[in-house]
Each structure stands twice: as structure tokens, then as C-alpha cells.
Amino acid sequence: MNNVPKIAKFQLAQLNIARAKDEMASSVMNGFVSRLDQINQLADESPGFVWRLQTDAGDATSIRVFDDPLLLVNMSVWESIEALRYFVYKSLHVELVRDRAAWFTTLGSVHQVLWWIPYGHIPSAQEAIQKLEHVRRNGATQDGFTFATSFSMPE
Numbered sequence: 001m002n003n004v005p006k007i008a009k010f011q012l013a014q015l016n017i018a019r020a021k022d023e024m025a026s027s028v029m030n031g032f033v034s035r036l037d038q039i040n041q042l043a044d045e046s047p048g049f050v051w052r053l054q055t056d057a058g059d060a061t062s063i064r065v066f067d068d069p070l071l072l073v074n075m076s077v078w079e080s081i082e083a084l085r086y087f088v089y090k091s092l093h094v095e096l097v098r099d100r101a102a103w104f105t106t107l108g109s110v111h112q113v114l115w116w117i118p119y120g121h122i123p124s125a126q127e128a129i130q131k132l133e134h135v136r137r138n139g140a141t142q143d144g145f146t147f148a149t150s151f152s153m154p155e
Contacts, residue, residue: 008153009118009119010116010153011078011117011118011121012079012081012153013117014075014076015112015128015131015132016112017071017072017107018072018107019070020070020105021104021105023069029103031103032099032103033061042087043087046087048079048086049076052077053073053074065129073128080153081147084114085147109136112132112146112147113146114146114147115143
């Protein structure tokens with residue numbers, strides 16, 4: 001009998017984009033900006049967390065991937081969907097999710113994508129955008145999906 005745990009060959013990458021209502025230094029965004037260090041530290045210390053896109057200052061709000069300067073990106077890697085789901089919806093992070101309408105405008109298209117990556121791979125912003133565009137064009141598939149329609153880790 002082989003009771004040795006299966007070693008994961010994949011990890012979960014995620015990209016989430018949001019359009020801010022104003023520049024990060026504005027009073028409109030203060031409630032969001034004032035929580036960034038706390039939420040980023042919470043992510044870094046969360047079970048299943050692997051990596052997140054960040055500057056030397058520790059956040060990603062100044063990283064520009066799109067031409068629109070108000071379009072922010074959040075990209076990270078997790079050990080599992082369950083670990084990411086717990087962080088997003090069961091930790092203090094859920095307060096930012098609940099209050100997002102105060103700081104961000106509603107996007108007219110899919111704003112998040114999840115996808116499986118080989119263990120140890122760090123995705124590029126370009127890779128993440130391609131995955132987001134895939135979901136926008138094709139809906140959720142094994143190559144890119146959302147929490148609402150997720151796919152198990154490949155064998």
C-alpha cells in the first residue's frame with residue numbers, strides 16, 4: 001500500500017484587474033490604500049500562498065500592464081484553489097471585496113482569471129493577460145477559468 005502523499009506538479013496562478021475611481025494618492029482611494037500593507041502581509045502569511053506581483057515597495061498599484069493608468073493588476077500564485085478562495089472570501093481580505101464599489105468602477109467584461117501552472121513557475125504579466133483574454137473569448141476552460149467555473153489541478 002502506498003500512502004505517500006502525491007507531490008503537486010502544479011500551482012494556481014491568478015490575475016485580477018480593477019479600474020480605480022481615481023489616482024492612488026486621492027482621497028477617494030484612501031480607504032483602499034490605507035489597507036494595502038495589512039492585506040499584502042495577510043496574503044504573504046496565508047497558508048498556501050506562494051508568490052505575488054509586487055514592486056520593491058511591496059505592492060503592485062504602481063505596476064502598469066495596460067495603457068489605462070487607473071487599471072490595476074493583482075497577480076499571485078497559490079498552492080490550491082482552496083487556499084486562494086479562503087484568502088479572498090474568508091480572511092480580512094473579504095472586507096475589501098465587500099467595499100470594492102467605493103474604490104473601483106465596474107468593468108464590462110471578465111476581470112479575473114485562474115489557471116494551473118507548472119510547480120515553481122512564476123507567470124509573466126503577458127501570460128496572465130493572454131489567459132484573461134482566453135476566458136473573455138472562450139469562457140472558462142482548463143486553460144483559464146474563474147472561481148464560478150473552476151477546473152481541478154491537472155494530473
